[in-house]
Amino acid sequence: MMNIAFCLYKYFPFGGLQRDFLRIALACQARGHHIRVYAMSWEGERPADFEYIQVPTRSHSNHGRNKEYSDWVTHDLQVNPADIVVGFNKMPGLDYYYAADVCYAEKVAQEKGFVYRLTSRYKHYAEFERAVFSNESHAELLMLTGKQIADFKRHYQTAPERFHIVPPGISLDRKYDHRPANIREDFRQRNAIADDELLVLQVGSDFKRKGVDRTLRAIAALPMATKAKTKLIVVGQDKPKRYQALAAKLGILSQVQFYSGRDDIPELMAAADVLMHPAYQESAGIVLIEAIAAGLPVITTETCGYAHHVASADCGVVISEPFEQNQLNEVLARGLDNKKLRETWSEHAKAYADKEDLYSLPERAADLILGGKND
Template sequence: MKIALLSYSTKPRGGVVHTLALAEALAAAGEDVTVWSLGRGGDSGFFRPVDPSVRVRIVPFPDGPPGESVGARVLRSIETLGAAFAATGAGAYDIVHAQDCISANAVGRCVRTVHHIDHFTTPELAACHERALVEPYAHVCVSRTVADELADGWSLPARVIANGVAYERFAGTEPAARDRWKNRLGRYVLTVGGIEPRKGSLDLLEAYGTLRARHPGVKLVIAGGETLFDYRDYRARWEARAAELGVEPVVLGAVPDDELPALVAAADAFAFPSVKEGFGLAAMEALAAGVPLVVRDLPVLREVFDSAARFAGTPEELAAELGRALTEPDPARRAAGRELAARHTWREAARLHVELYRSLAGVRGAV
């Protein structure tokens, strides 16, 4: 089959990581795959090299006018990607599979992966989000919890196909690479995803204030954070609260892709306090690396991680569970985490996607 996978960004976000890994696994299975994306900020390629078996089409997306709103930027993103795809790609594929709201709006009727369901108040974003759910003719969700939310709220059925994880990449890091991070940072709790509301960053900061009083030598390290949205106000509140608490987390920003596995593997614990998730790929990578994991007590994270993680609701509980993760070795939980991560392969995810694609051959809307 000729398959187009579409993403809104070339930056290292969970949905983009998913898109590239799925594309490479599909190509390894013998499918003809092209990944389309917008090239923001002058990007001409993705944040990491892509296997040459996958074609890559980057659509230039120049910066907008000063003061451009998020809503206007989203609409311009949809228009830019949609025009390029319509001009050269729309009729060339058996399956067009959008991985996010922007690309789903850009191509219209398609297969859509719903990683998680957002709730926007900005009118443009709310309308785009709604269209990106109801217009696709088939849906994939990366967890049963999100599929149930889609069914309950929109009466839309979805095929559940879990994320894979690059197990060997995170489980087999070089000791010297881990030591470099240890020598630089000492003991640390790591979170990946940046500082933003959905990631529960303020709650984690509060938890760290409590944790640091009990474990003064432990740092909080925050990696990642590339986003389409403007979280400057939230970031300002976060920085003000850090000053009030007298703590100085280490904010790394985007970490080069080849350095990320060692950063994860060298952590003493991994915090994942998101208030909204569809699967938790970064947390699954931490399990692959054998790092103790503490996650927000959400139904979706209970579904995905079960006994492999520690769960916490409030900042106080998060601090307590992180403290236990730092001081109470749990070999059985660690082994369960590695086993869970090893079961989630991109090869199996690709096989299930191919099965879905072939079942859609006669569905109206498929080419």
């Protein structure tokens, strides 16, 4: 039995990174290993037999708390060593890093100016990314997409053999053929959504980065008859006030509902007509894979790492970069106005979910972390 330390800043039940962490940790535990988790906070139920250590921090800034967390964990590991240290946020001292985020250096190069590079925030995040991806680090890198790898190689010249692409990983209970019969009708009836109404769904924490404003503008731009029978449900860990104000300004507030988190995402996906995910930035986007497995048509942006699955499946539309709101508006209107097109997209998604490996991330990640051991 090995003692494996998992490091992540915060755990909450509805984050994509958090779900991946939990499933990977459980896969390692199932093979007989002890799991120690370092986190600043944990919301929701914790698995039995996890050794949970809450890391104290006092800084008022995110990067300050991250530095305090890293220093505290480093000291604790010196006193209480682990056989393997796995990180889900960038920090020094990792043996394995699960790369659910984009390349920070690339983001800064594309979006920020010289003055930003003088800030303590920039210096912290740049230093912690370099501690993982430079060739002074020995960390093995669990990657989600080839684009991530290309960005990190460009900025850090990271040795190619350190990168390992893992497949997506969603639970089989999210797949269309694992759900109860009549789930769509039952959900709509319970939630007062008529058969002839159109339900648009967006799922993802961090509304700004996920492009909720783009979705709201696309709903508002629908033809009058279509807009009148369209509802939008947004689910994610964020503060909705700003987006409720935008919906009110656009005249669609009565048609939009926000939820901080829900346990019935499979039911929501079964009841919805389209998943919207017009993200500004997204290293992967596991919700795209969940939608494909559910047979739900997807409209997303090229910036999402998993957008290529939508294109390969031909189960929706990938909006090209540079993004244009008018293109998103037109695509959503076309999809909602054409039931036969949505049915075709849905059948394509189901066929893709049947033939592609969209499920084995936890097992593959555990193989890599444990060095191929399956004890």
